[in-house]
Amino acid sequence: MKQKLVLIIILFNVFSAHSQEIVVNKLRSETSRTIKKEADTTHWNWKRGGLLSLNLAQGSLSNWAAGGDNFSLTVNGYFNYFFFYKKDRHSWDNNLDINLGYVQSTSLGGRKNDDRFDYLSKYGYKMDSVGKWYLSSLFNFRSQFFNGFTYSNNVGSLASSFLSPAYLILSVGFDYKPTQNLSIFLSPLTSRSTFITNNELAAKGIYGIPAGHHSINEIGTFATVNYNNSIAKNINYKGRMDLFSNYQSHPENIDIFMTNLFSFKINRFFSATYSLDLIYDDNIRLFGPNKTSPGLQTKSLIGIGFLKPLNVRKLKYS
Numbered sequence: 001m002k003q004k005l006v007l008i009i010i011l012f013n014v015f016s017a018h019s020q021e022i023v024v025n026k027l028r029s030e031t032s033r034t035i036k037k038e039a040d041t042t043h044w045n046w047k048r049g050g051l052l053s054l055n056l057a058q059g060s061l062s063n064w065a066a067g068g069d070n071f072s073l074t075v076n077g078y079f080n081y082f083f084f085y086k087k088d089r090h091s092w093d094n095n096l097d098i099n100l101g102y103v104q105s106t107s108l109g110g111r112k113n114d115d116r117f118d119y120l121s122k123y124g125y126k127m128d129s130v131g132k133w134y135l136s137s138l139f140n141f142r143s144q145f146f147n148g149f150t151y152s153n154n155v156g157s158l159a160s161s162f163l164s165p166a167y168l169i170l171s172v173g174f175d176y177k178p179t180q181n182l183s184i185f186l187s188p189l190t191s192r193s194t195f196i197t198n199n200e201l202a203a204k205g206i207y208g209i210p211a212g213h214h215s216i217n218e219i220g221t222f223a224t225v226n227y228n229n230s231i232a233k234n235i236n237y238k239g240r241m242d243l244f245s246n247y248q249s250h251p252e253n254i255d256i257f258m259t260n261l262f263s264f265k266i267n268r269f270f271s272a273t274y275s276l277d278l279i280y281d282d283n284i285r286l287f288g289p290n291k292t293s294p295g296l297q298t299k300s301l302i303g304i305g306f307l308k309p310l311n312v313r314k315l316k317y318s
Helices: 002-032
Strands: 046-060 071-087 090-105 109-126 133-143 148-152 155-160 166-179 182-195 215-232 235-246 255-265 270-280 297-315
Touching (some): 046 270, 071 109, 071 297, 109 148, 109 297, 133 182, 133 215
Antiparallel strands (some): 046 297, 071 090, 090 109, 109 133, 133 166, 166 182, 182 215, 215 235, 235 255
16 A cells, blocks of 8 residues: 555656646747747727618609609718727717618608717726726717608698707716627616707697706616627628616516618618618607507618718827
C-alpha cells in the first residue's frame, strides 16, 4: 500500500512539473511573439447613416368594360437618418424616421395614406464591463405634418393635423444591448404626454384628451424594443415595438405602437419594400358600433421603387 502511495505521489509530481513547464513555455511564446493589431474602431466617437426610399405606382383605364378608376397615382416616401455616439462608458443614440404617402384617383380625388415623423434619442451610461447593460434616459417625440381626414360617403371629416395629436415620452430605465443590432429598453417610471394644438380637434375630446383641453399626461411603465438587421440575403428588416401601461387608469390595458419595414433589394438602386404599422391605444375610442371602443389600428404599404442607403460614416472629434 505504501509503495502504491509513493508511486502516486511521484506520478503526481512529475505531471505537475510537466504541466508547469507547458504553462511557462506557453506564456514565454505569447509574450515573445509578434502581435498583429486588429483594425481599431473604438476611437471613432460618432457613427451616422440612413436610408432613403421612394415608391411610385400608376394605373390608367380607357374604355375598360370591367370598370375602375380611369387614373390613379400613388407615391410613398420614407427617410431614415441615425447618428450614434460612443466613448468610454457613454453612449448616445439618435434616430429620425419620416414617412409620407399620397394617393390621387379620378373618383376619390387626392388623399394622404401615410404621414409620420418620429424622433428617438437615448443616452446611456455603461454599467458592466462588457457593454450590454446601460443606465439610460429616453426622449421620444412623434407626430405628423399634414391634415388627416376620415371619410363617410366620400365626405371628409378632420381627424388629425400638425401636432394634433403629438406624443412626447420622457423615460428613465435600463437599456440592454446583447448585440449591435438589438436594443431592449425597460423603464418603471415614464411620463407620456399627448397634445392637440388644433382648436377644432381639441373641442371634440378625442385621443384621450377631455373636450376643450389641449394636453394630457400619463405616468406608467414603458418598454421599447428596436431591431435592425439583414435577415436573409438581400432582405433587411427594421422594427420597433413600444409598450406602455398607465399606472393611473386601467394598467392592464397595454398600449402598443409597432413599426415594421422589410426591404427586398433588387439591384443597386431599386428594391421592393413592405411596411406594417400596428397601434393599439386605449385612449383612442373611435371604433365599435357607437364609436366609443378602442381597437387595433393597422396600416400596410407595399411598393417597388428607388432605394438609396445613405453611407455610414464614422467621425472623430477631439
